[in-house]
Amino acid sequence: MAADRIKSKKPVVKMVLFGVCSAIVYGAVLSYQGLITAYFTRGALYAALPIAGAFTLSYVHGHFTGYFWSVLGIEAKKSAVVRQSPEAERTDRIERPQPRPRLRAQL
Amino acid sequence: MQDVAHEVVKFIDLNYANILYLFAVGFVGGLVSGFIGSGGAFVLTPGMMSLGVPGLVAVASNMCHKFPKALVGALKRAKYGQVDVKLGIIFGIFAEAGVFYGATVQENIKKAFGDAGSNLYVSVAFVVILAVVGSFVLRDAIKTYRSGKTDEEEKTSKIARWVQSINIPGTMVYFRSLKAKVSVLFIIPLAFATGMSAATIAVGGFIGVPSLIYVLGAPGLMGSATELVIAFVMGLGGSFKYALHGLVDFRLTAIILAGSLFGIQLGAMGTTYVKPFMIKFVMGAIMVIVLFSRALMIPIYLAQLGLIHPMSETTVKAFKSSSFAIMAFALLLGAFIILRAMWQGRRAERQATIHEALEKGNI
Numbered sequence: 001m002a003a004d005r006i007k008s009k010k011p012v013v014k015m016v017l018f019g020v021c022s023a024i025v026y027g028a029v030l031s032y033q034g035l036i037t038a039y040f041t042r043g044a045l046y047a048a049l050p051i052a053g054a055f056t057l058s059y060v061h062g063h064f065t066g067y068f069w070s071v072l073g074i075e076a077k078k079s080a081v082v083r084q085s086p087e088a089e090r091t092d093r094i095e096r097p098q099p100r101p102r103l104r105a106q107l
Numbered sequence: 108m109q110d111v112a113h114e115v116v117k118f119i120d121l122n123y124a125n126i127l128y129l130f131a132v133g134f135v136g137g138l139v140s141g142f143i144g145s146g147g148a149f150v151l152t153p154g155m156m157s158l159g160v161p162g163l164v165a166v167a168s169n170m171c172h173k174f175p176k177a178l179v180g181a182l183k184r185a186k187y188g189q190v191d192v193k194l195g196i197i198f199g200i201f202a203e204a205g206v207f208y209g210a211t212v213q214e215n216i217k218k219a220f221g222d223a224g225s226n227l228y229v230s231v232a233f234v235v236i237l238a239v240v241g242s243f244v245l246r247d248a249i250k251t252y253r254s255g256k257t258d259e260e261e262k263t264s265k266i267a268r269w270v271q272s273i274n275i276p277g278t279m280v281y282f283r284s285l286k287a288k289v290s291v292l293f294i295i296p297l298a299f300a301t302g303m304s305a306a307t308i309a310v311g312g313f314i315g316v317p318s319l320i321y322v323l324g325a326p327g328l329m330g331s332a333t334e335l336v337i338a339f340v341m342g343l344g345g346s347f348k349y350a351l352h353g354l355v356d357f358r359l360t361a362i363i364l365a366g367s368l369f370g371i372q373l374g375a376m377g378t379t380y381v382k383p384f385m386i387k388f389v390m391g392a393i394m395v396i397v398l399f400s401r402a403l404m405i406p407i408y409l410a411q412l413g414l415i416h417p418m419s420e421t422t423v424k425a426f427k428s429s430s431f432a433i434m435a436f437a438l439l440l441g442a443f444i445i446l447r448a449m450w451q452g453r454r455a456e457r458q459a460t461i462h463e464a465l466e467k468g469n470i
Contacts, residue, residue: 029361030121037118040350040357047350050171050357054346057364058175065368066183069376076187077379077456 015067022064025057118356119159126362129155133172133366139441140367141180141374143390144334145312148173149397150438151363152309153431160359166309167349168359174342176367181335183375189328191284194319195336197291198298202311202337203344205302210348213306223411230408233308233401237394240317245391247321251384260326261383267324284319284329297322298337305341312338313394320387327383331390332375377445380452389441396437403430 029036040049069075119125132154136147148169155165184190217225251257263271267285275290282289297318305311312334319330349355378386403426410418418426 026361026365029358033121033358036357040355041118041353043351043353046353047347050350050355050360051343051347053357054171054175054360054364057361058179058368061365061368062175062179062182062372065179065372068369069372074373074376074453076376077452 010071010073011067012071015064015071018060018064018067022057022061025060029053118164118358121358121362125158128158129359129362130366133363134370135366135438135442136363137176137180137367137370138374138377138445139370139389139393139438140176140335140338141183141371142331142377142445143312143374143386143393143441144316144331145310145338146390146393146441147176147367147370147438148309150434153434155359157431160356163349163354164356164359167346167354168356169309169363170342170349171346171355171357171360172363172367174339174346175364176371177335177338177342179368180371180375181332181339183372184332184335184378187332187375187379189332189378190336191282191325191329191333192336193280194282194284194294194323194325195333196340197280198294198301198315198319198333199337199340201295201298202302202305202315202341205299205304206306206311206341206345207302207348208299209303209306212303220412223408227405227408227412229307230401230404232304234398234405236304236308236313237398237401240313241391241394241398243321243391244317244387245395248384248388248391252388257382257384263324264321266322270322271324282323282325284325284333285323287324289323293323301337302341305345311341313390316390327386328378331378331386373449374445377449377452380456381445381448385444385448389444392444393437393441396440397434400430400433400437403433 039046040053132151133147136151139146151169151172152162152165155168156162160168181190181195185192213225213228216228220227251261270293271285271287271289273290273293274288275292278290278292279288280291281287297314301311301315301318304314312331315337316330316334319325319333320327325333346355406415407418407423407426409415410423
């Protein structure tokens with residue numbers, strides 16, 4: 001099948017790795033609900049805890065979900081994934097004039 | 108404030124049914140957010156409140172799930188070259204000011220008119236914003252569809268052309284998405300209104316995305332993707348404000364995030380399969396349907412304030428249930444359109460690849 005031929009390598013190992021990490025984090029959140037709620041709602045300096053927790057989840061679980069869809073074969077349209085160089089996009093940048101090469105020969 | 112907050116806060120007990128419900132609502136909310144840049148919050152907050160979560164905790168927990176979700180969505184869409192980080196950050200900073208001002212206005216209305224007054228203000232703001240902006244966006248999407256020019260590059264609106272033509276020395280900044288320099292002085296009021304909208308109706312994107320598209324001149328795809336950067340900046344500041352008062356229930360944040368991160372990745376990928384006008388269509392359709400949902404709540408608050416005849420308990424219950432059902436329908440319809448468009452786009456791409464391979468004789 002043509003579709004099988006064009007399939008790229010799927011990130012199964014990465015998905016499992018981040019999936020396990022995500023399960024550990026979620027397991028901890030649900031197992032220690034009381035403790036987490038007590039500390040995370042103290043306010044003042046403890047306000048950093050929910051923010052840090054949200055960042056941690058976005059990193060771990062975000063990677064897992066990304067790899068999850070890739071493993072299922074659901075990915076963005078291939079032509080859309082274009083890494084554009086920001087330099088190439090700049091239209092407002094004025095090219096600096098290059099010095100003209102001059103020959104300085106002593107006769 | 109902290110003591111008051113602690114008196115108000117009552118954290119619910121989570122069971123499997125609650126967890127599954129929040130996960131599912133988070134997934135659909137994330138899917139729509141990934142596609143149009145915003146939109147999940149207006150169902151998530153009432154969804155949490157329906158489980159018995161106090162309003163303030165629901166808003167705070169929703170806000171705290173919003174910024175990491177927006178971050179993941181923005182990073183994903185940046186891979187497709189759809190995000191204008193500079194515009195998003197500048198817009199987001201001024202929007203943050205709008206969030207704080209909007210929250211203060213809310214508090215003052217609540218003090219003066221009580222809960223019913225505050226709810227009435229939110230519902231009227233919802234109806235006015237959605238009626239004006241939603242009908243405009245939907246009309247534009249339908250017009251593009253009917254013109255048959257869905258594949259052509261989007262035209263910059265007249266207002267945007269005028270905004271881009273104004274040169275105010277010392278305030279001009281070049282933005283990649285606009286392919287033009289625009290004065291920051293134009294961005295400030297738009298961003299402020301977006302922030303106020305986020306603080307009032309919980310969805311800043313209903314002002315933010317149309318502003319980016321129609322007033323500044325960003326293409327639909329870039330406008331909705333840049334809104335994710337704005338949502339990240341606004342959400343981070345707002346979450347910190349609520350967390351300072353101990354109002355974030357991190358368990359709720361984590362569960363919603365579990366579903367919404369699946370959804371936002373899918374929604375972001377969906378944008379690569381659809382024509383640009385689809386973003387406007389989904390956004391406009393959701394806005395117009397939600398408008399009816401909020402309009403149903405207005406008589407309830409008017410009755411509570413004594414401005415119209417009191418309503419029976421059964422009528423109030425029927426109005427509230429209908430309102431929530433319409434809101435959930437709007438979100439599900441959006442999710443359905445996105446998934447359908449994505450499915451069709453993927454099928455077309457696969458067929459094109461096979462066709463190409465057959466032509467080249469690779470098979």
